[in-house]
Amino acid sequence: GATLFPYTTLFRSVSILHRVAGVILVMATPAVIYLLSASLESVDGYQYVQATLDLALFKLFAIVALWAFGHHIFAGVRLLLIDSLGRSTSGYASARWVLVLSGMGLLVAILLVLT
DSSP: OGGGHHHHHHHHHHHHHHHHHHHHHHHHHHHHHHHHHHHHHOHHHHHHHHHHHTSHHHHHHHHHHHHHHHHHHHHHHHHHHHHHHGGGSOHHHHHHHHHHHHHHHHHHHHHHHHO
């Protein structure tokens, strides 16, 4: 009972964050495509995108989207390894690594967007 609590909480958090990251990516993709299209359309479109990129709200959006991309990749690779290697892969250790890498990815996203 009590000794399994940290393990199940960690597994659930990685699983839920993987799903949340996937939803964020689905919602962010049209915005990214729109901004890319606008930036390539004309000089005015490019300047519009540059002004949009300077908005604080967009910077927050970019940080969240970059975190979601990184976390989704790390958690997805974890699931692929578990599927291909079976139960020999330590679920707790791999979940912990996903959260560590995801946290590092968040720090990198913050540094990329804010500098």
